[in-house]
Amino acid sequence: MKEKADGGGTVTLKDLARELGVHPSTVSRVLHSGSDVAKGAASAATAERVRELARKRGYSPDPQAASLRTRRTKLLGVIVPRLSDLVLAIMYEGIDEASAEVGYSAFVMNSRDDPNEQRRKIDLMLARRVDGLIIGDAHLDGGLLQELTDRKVPFVLMNRRVTGYPSATCDDVVGGELVAGHLWKMGHRQVAVIAGEPYASTAVDRTAGFLDRWRSLGGTISDDDVVWSRFDTAGGREAGEKILSSGRPRPTAIFAVNDFAAIGAMGALRARGLTVGLDVAVVGYNDTSLAAELPIPLTSVHSPMADIGRTAVQLIQAVLRGEKPEPVQLEPTLFVRESSAARAAAEMAAN
């Protein structure tokens, strides 16, 4: 009578059992474990009959019933600053794929990098009884993480790291170093950094890697040449304007720790009538799909975003098995494009 979605979809273990004249537990065991537990639960013949009927009736186990009993939901909670940040969206795609492969489903929520929202979203996920959390918006001060540890909530970090906790990230220090090496080699001696948000390891590590390598190459750079900013385009533009209007000698190259910030900085340069790549080199980070397609293609550090997401799933899986996995840092690669190579190219052409 009910017109709910039961167009045959609601066939239960019990139904199968009744139809086969066998006990539900037998059906469960057969369908449950590939063949490890199945052996000993039923004869090969019965097992086949069970599987056959299950297929025929389109049986699909009820996950809520199962988790009620097993106390595991096969649900993963993912918290990100915002999904509309392309970088996090791609990491989430990696999570989505990888978790499906191991029989988990992922849930994602935005925290907007606001500590209250982080807490609220985590509580929402725990209320849904997720088995574990993948946290993509960790702040370096990490009070929340300690709290989660105390509450014995299984979690791993992704994208940003905090020492002492398992995490899947890009090796951002190396990424920063790559940029410093590149710009130095291109002959730049006066540079500025758009450093991102100081609470994010991505920003801090990329900046630190850059500065360390820069100085070890013999370069000088003062703290005034490092501007912290939001990760988005508007933040990059503001930071770019600040750099250009500082009254200090204009840098010949700018490293923005994020492609969007780099795009914003390009806007600021252009607004001053400066040509990106010729007057001022710009380098971004993440190599988002846009970087290569911009009117002036952007040199950027490629970070394996989808793989970071996939790795995070492996890590949380390990945590759920009771292990204490080490942080994983994936290798970045520098892609040099016109935004930092145009001048060299122009000089070549001049010869």
Add this chain to the structure above:
Amino acid sequence: MKEKADGGGTVTLKDLARELGVHPSTVSRVLHSGSDVAKGAASAATAERVRELARKRGYSPDPQAASLRTRRTKLLGVIVPRLSDLVLAIMYEGIDEASAEVGYSAFVMNSRDDPNEQRRKIDLMLARRVDGLIIGDAHLDGGLLQELTDRKVPFVLMNRRVTGYPSATCDDVVGGELVAGHLWKMGHRQVAVIAGEPYASTAVDRTAGFLDRWRSLGGTISDDDVVWSRFDTAGGREAGEKILSSGRPRPTAIFAVNDFAAIGAMGALRARGLTVGLDVAVVGYNDTSLAAELPIPLTSVHSPMADIGRTAVQLIQAVLRGEKPEPVQLEPTLFVRESSAARAAAEMAAN
């Protein structure tokens, strides 16, 4: 002995009942319904004691247990072509917020616009027993949708529409018309359209709106000036190259039905030494956050993406109540920027 996440988190209805010397069902009724059913279930005094203890013990109901009983999971499944498409990511943010407000949680998966994946992902969501689906990747041929209807699966469309099904979209026809009107007014007479994927209503409607208005204004445009393409930057670039190398007179304006495609087209123009805005006007669609921040800011039709997501949640809510809601089309707004206004500005300046 178990070291699971039960740091007090696992307090059940039964625990509360025992501690209060009252029956679990009483506790359930008190905590369940704000005050409608609660009245009659317990005295005001008892109700208060229950609520008090629940708060004190940090009681949080087990959703799987509840849905096992109620046959409703309060879960919404969302299917999008890809979450790394900024447009869909923002719509999803709207869904996420709106669904949380009504006590639902949303799940999202990518289909990559591949019919097999669409089907697979839908099955995954139904296996998770979502109460309803929000489909963001509907194809105009809509075989899948008919199938879902037959299976009595509650769903609504978002982003793209298909006649006959409830949907939350931007009024893309009007959006296309706005662009035609703008370009015509700017004096363009030779234009081309990068039309997107022919299976998506967004592409078809925007293109149709543009063409209809263009012709009704007296403009002419041949089918050869309409190139179908992928929605991403690379697709836009290819389409742009095709337009420029067609041997036909070069258009003075290009309308790409998607910002990313527009950016790709800008790349193609630039590669030919043409200046966007001066030599060729470019207009995009969606007004993604990048549009305004590009080196040459992009004229774009703003579509209220987050609101579309929120609306989709309202619609599925209605469907779940057994209603048959009408499609909702939200108003687009044209934002004129340098990519289509530079020439006019330059001419002004010349006087």
Add this chain to the structure above:
DNA sequence: GTGGTCTACCCAAACGTTTGGGTAGCACTG
């Protein structure tokens, strides 16, 4: 003092699984 109407609860069954612990029957073994 019987009948009726409330109030404030309690009871028990159900939802669909999983899982520890049987056990009946059979084949061997010594």
Add this chain to the structure above:
DNA sequence: CAGTGCTACCCAAACGTTTGGGTAGACCAC
């Protein structure tokens, strides 16, 4: 032929809720 060890099952309880249907007692009216 008692004992041992399989195999191939069955049984029942449990997981944490929700909900239709009681019912005991209080109060009131007639």
